[in-house]
Amino acid sequence: MTGPVVPVAAPLPEEGRVRAMARLYATLMRTAVVEQFQYRASNYFYMIGMVAEPVVYLVVWSTIARSTGGSVEGYTPGRFAAYYIVWTLVRNMNIVFTPYGWEERVRQGQLAGQLLQPMHPIHHDLASFAGWKVVVIILWLPIAGVLTIAFRPELNPTLLQGVVFFVAIWGAYLIRSLLLWVLGMVTFWTTRVSALYEAYFVAELLLSGRLVPLALMPGWAQSVAGLLPFKWTFGFPITALVGPIDRRELLVGLGAQLLWIIIGALLVKAVWRIGVRRFTAVGG
Amino acid sequence: MAAVDAVIAVEDLRKVFSVPVRDAGLKAAARSLVRRRTREVAAVDGISFTIDPGEVVGFLGPNGAGKTTTLKMLSGLLHPTSGQVHVLGHRPQRRERALLRQLTLVMGNRNQLQWDLPALDSFELNRAIYRIPPREFTQMRDELIDLLDLGPLVHKPVRNLSLGERMKVEIAAALLHRPVVLFLDEPTIGLDVTMQRRVRSFVAEYNRRHGASVLLTSHYMADVRALCRRVIVIHHGRVLFDGDLAALGARFSTDKTIVVRLPDLDAAMIARLGAYATVLGTEADSVTLRVPRADAPGVTARLLSELAVADLTVEDPPIDDVIEDVFAVEPP
The missing domain is CATH 3.30.70.260 (ACT domain)
Incomplete structure (x- = not known):
């Protein structure tokens, strides 16, 4: 039998916010790296499987370029090769917690567990997937090596382009994480939203530079793409490294990424607040 | 307003769910596309009780009585339809940081640990989530490892642990931030007798050391007998009995x-x-x-x-x- 034998313990002291956040991200990233290295074989096969898509695009566009006098809109086979090899890394950086994962998260009660923690669950996803990206980049290097030998890319970036590319792939990761989080939170209202997700992914496929470099699209399509987030998570990072791109365009690109990060973060905050209220009203 | 001294104060608490109703058959399915019929079900229907600091209370009732719904309202996972809940002076549905750092909900059938990693990694993660300073973390972690006899278990990937071992590790992870309010929902479900006893003695010891208040649901009467002086019995969302365990035994068993x-x-x-x-x-x-x-x-x-x-x-x-x-x- 038990009873109030000792006074109730005071809450444990709390670490400072910045230090605790840094520790949280470091711990989650480290945990993800260790976890993903355990699955290195399946990760590798997954990545190799993913190479098929850009190789098809590359072969098609290279053939077209050769048959039309050596280039399409200034894209030579060598530049197409550079574009689609860099594509493979950017594509991997674009993989984040998908809306489909949300349904499972709600159904299996993981979200309820996270709601009990004094931390916004988006940090968990951002940090875990960022850790995974570290593994992906390491595993990607040999794949890029093989593709380079096979397709001989023309790639001569400046130091500035290299730096902007490095920043931009993480910016892309952040934007896509935030926006797909917002899309995933639709699960708070209904689980029958796969058509909505598919519409998003199709728009992204066409207007991001994934299917075709945006420079080859009609002018109006390029204008529309500039107003949407997809280009800034896909086409922009690739072009930042592959070119042609000037200093002003590099800065505009980073600015656009920053803008979409802010929009994404505000959307996450607003939808999360309303969504959790709904979730806790109808059932945890 | 809630009683000031009580750790948990519940007053006339209700939770009503709106449940879709549909007859079988194609016709009914087509009709439901146009007009969705629902009916209201009161999972918790006006319950009141208070729990004092350091009290361990058994929360009993048949399946569907409203136990888990109540626990979810107490821990902030569900908004009450009406009535009041206060835990440590906070309204749980607001999910304030100060409260979340002081409570825990352990559900016997849920896994919150990193499946592929040793539990020590999950402990580190919880340390970061709850912002526990290094000294306090090490002290609490070692205390839990000792009390629950976790020894070598914390070095093995969680997926390699037995159900009972996993439950012990799960409990340790849930208590690293030294909560003073524990909601334990079937913590011994599926465990063998030895492991059940171990978990029970641990809960009793934790309560003694930290003065924590515990609300425990269990289908095992042995859990309740070993830990709870007082029990609250609910059925159809209403409190049917709130009092001494001995009185419950004499009355019911x-x-x-x-x-x-x-x-x-x-x-x-x-x-x-x-x-x-x-x-x-x-x-x-x-x-x-x-x-x-x-x-x-x-x-x-x-x-x-x-x-x-x-x-x-x-x-x-x-x-x-x-x-x-x-x-x-x-x-x-």
């Missing part, structure tokens, strides 16, 4: 269950057993009987002397069965 294993069990034998006591059920080679508590020793002696009994156990009927029986004659 007036019978004993006898399980007899007989090698030559057949229909004639089952009929014969009916003369000893009420036959509750039969399995391949065993029969479950119910007798008034006072008659249990006599009936047991007769069974052993008059029949070729291979095995015999006498136990309290499952708490759910007892409560259900009582409800049958004593509507809430």
Whole structure:
């Protein structure tokens, strides 16, 4: 039998916010790296499987370029090769917690567990997937090596382009994480939203530079793409490294990424607040 | 307003769910596309109680009585439809940081640990989530490892642990931030007897050391007997009994269950057993009987002397069965 034998313990002291956040991200990233290295074989096969898509695009566009006098809109086979090899890394950086994962998260009660923690669950996803990206980049290097030998890319970036590319792939990761989080939170209202997700992914496929470099699209399509987030998570990072791109365009690109990060973060905050209220009203 | 001294104060708490209603068949499915019918179900229907600092209270009731719904409202996972809940002076549905750092909810059937990694990694993660300073973390972690006898377990990937081992590690992870309010929902479900006992003694020790208040649901009466002086029984979302465990036992558990294993069990034998006591059920080679508590020793002696009994156990009927029986004659 038990009873109030000792006074109730005071809450444990709390670490400072910045230090605790840094520790949280470091711990989650480290945990993800260790976890993903355990699955290195399946990760590798997954990545190799993913190479098929850009190789098809590359072969098609290279053939077209050769048959039309050596280039399409200034894209030579060598530049197409550079574009689609860099594509493979950017594509991997674009993989984040998908809306489909949300349904499972709600159904299996993981979200309820996270709601009990004094931390916004988006940090968990951002940090875990960022850790995974570290593994992906390491595993990607040999794949890029093989593709380079096979397709001989023309790639001569400046130091500035290299730096902007490095920043931009993480910016892309952040934007896509935030926006797909917002899309995933639709699960708070209904689980029958796969058509909505598919519409998003199709728009992204066409207007991001994934299917075709945006420079080859009609002018109006390029204008529309500039107003949407997809280009800034896909086409922009690739072009930042592959070119042609000037200093002003590099800065505009980073600015656009920053803008979409802010929009994404505000959307996450607003939808999360309303969504959790709904979730806790109808059932945890 | 809630009582100031109580750790948990619940007043006239209700939770009503809107449940879709639809008949079977294609026609009904088509109709539901146009007009969705729903009906209101009160999972928790006006309950009130308070829990003091350091109290360990058993929260009992049959499946669907509203226990988990109540626990979810107490921990902030569900908004009450009406009524008041205060935990440590906070309204849980606001999910304020100061409260979340002081409570925990352990659900026996849920896993919050990193599946592929040793539990120590999950502990590190919780340290970061709860912003526990290094010294306090190490102290608390080592205390839990010691109390729960986790030793080498924390170095193995969680997926390699048995159910019981995993539960112990799960409990440790849930308590690293040293909460003073514990909601334990079936913490011993599926565990073997030794492991159940271990978890029980741990909960008692944690309560003693840290003065924590515990609200415990369990289908195992042994958990409740070992830990709770007081029990709250709910059924159909209403409090049916709130008081001393001893009073609950006297009121509800007036019978004993006898399980007899007989090698030559057949229909004639089952009929014969009916003369000893009420036959509750039969399995391949065993029969479950119910007798008034006072008659249990006599009936047991007769069974052993008059029949070729291979095995015999006498136990309290499952708490759910007892409560259900009582409800049958004593509507809430």
